Amino acid sequence: MxxxxxxxxxxxxxxxxxxxxxxxxxxxxxxxxxxxxxxxxxxxxxxxxxxxxxxxxxxxxxxxxxxxxxxxxxxxxxxxxxxxxxxxxxxxxxxxxxxxxxxTARRTAALSLLAARTLAPRPEGALLVVGAGVQARAHLEAMREGLGTRRVFVFSRTPAHAEALAAHARGLGMEAAAVADPGPALERCDLVVTATGSRTPVLHGPLRRDAFVAAVGAFKADMAEVAPEVVRACRVVVDTVAGCAAEGGDLLLAGLDPARDCTPLAEALGAPRPLEGPVLFKSVGHAxxxxxxxxxxxxxxxxx
The missing domain is CATH 3.30.1780.10 (ornithine cyclodeaminase, domain 1)
Structure with a gap:
């Protein structure tokens, strides 16, 4: 072994x-x-x-x-x-x-990369990463490797952590900056990743009409990174319906029924890329x- x-x-x-x-x-x-x-x-x-x-x-x-x-x-x-x-x-x-x-880090980021390749109206756009931990770093790397992302903004409630991740991005050849408020960055970003352990929303919008959001940090029914009004303004795609029905707090707290209101990623893989958004991809993980x-x-x- x-x-x-x-x-x-x-x-x-x-x-x-x-x-x-x-x-x-x-x-x-x-x-x-x-x-x-x-x-x-x-x-x-x-x-x-x-x-x-x-x-x-x-x-x-x-x-x-x-x-x-x-x-x-x-x-x-x-x-x-x-x-x-x-x-x-x-x-x-x-x-x-x-x-x-x-x-866990790499398959979650690769899943978001697959979703962005499939669903993002403008996958070549700038990226906002909310969070600065392991998942945030993996997603930044995945978008750089898989989409060729060149520009990234990083927000964290701990500014030193945001600057450290921005420095890592610059080491990958990206144009990167830590920001004190994610709101203004949303106006410039087509790609957004929320990868925090927050139980209360950290992403309040408004989103661009061509925005793609991968919400990956909340993995329990009582956790939500994305504000309910932002969720309700999006077309929502989920990694699995059953998983998000049990654990997708971002969706449940916004009043969505994953079985009725959301599209499984497996179905979206064969559909044309959306011409506009916003699109929210909610991932809680699956074996x-x-x-x-x-x-x-x-x-x-x-x-x-």
Whole structure:
């Protein structure tokens, strides 16, 4: 059994290839060739959450086990910790163990990249990132790699964190600036990512008519990063209907029913790109996307 640390896991999961792998996995799931139950949320002491996410296709099975502990940054620990085991589906033989937080960050950003490629009226436009943590960084990198994004604005409630992420963007060759208020930046940005752990809205709009928003930070029914009036002004696409019906607080607190009011990304993949927006893509995560990462990273080791 081989263990892959964060760096080696990242090297196995380039964003563009992972976005393609997610699209292929969604197609397989629609054909019944890839399956996954809804993930298990189990409460931990101190307000943390244990997430359990199994999935399988005919060649590969995965199980990701990660914890989300809000008190960890104050302890000098990452917010997310965990691992993902990748197995040969026929024999149960372990093909390797990947770093769980790295899988989560990269497959979430790759999913947003896939959604932007599919749904953004102007995918070549400037980017606003709200948040400056691991997911914000991954999304910035994914948009740079997959869309060629050249200009980015970063907002965080901690200005030093926003400046650090802007400096990272400049190191990638981007024109980047930390901003004290996301509002004015919205007037100049066609692409928006919200990647915070906030339970109350951090994005209040108004959005441009050609805006695409990927809202990825809120993963519980009582969490919302995007103000309800902004959500209601958008065409809404979701990663999965069932997941967002249970955990998509941005939508639920805005009064939307994901089954009635939203389009699954799997359906949108085959439709023409919208000519205008705004479009909101809400993602809460699903084990199928972890399966895509496992297939890309170690699927060749199944040997069939």
């Amino acid at each position: 081989e263990f892959y640390d964060a760096g080696r896991t990242a090297a196995l999961l380039p964003y563009e290839a992972l976005a393609d792998a997610i699209a292929a996995t969604l197609v397989d799931a629609a054909r019944g060739l890839a399956t996954a139950p809804e993930r298990i949320h189990h409460p931990l002491a101190g307000g943390g959450t244990l997430l359990v996410m199994p999935a399988a296709d005919e060649r590969v099975a995965v199980n990701k086990l990660v914890s989300v502990c809000p008190g960890n940054p104050g302890r000098g620990l990452p917010l997310l910790l965990g691992s993902m085991t990748v197995l040969d589906a026929a024999t149960g033989r372990c093909l390797g163990v990947l770093d769980g937080p790295t899988v 199928l996307f972890d399966l895509a990462a496992g297939r890309l990273a170690l699927g060749h080791a199944a040997g069939r």
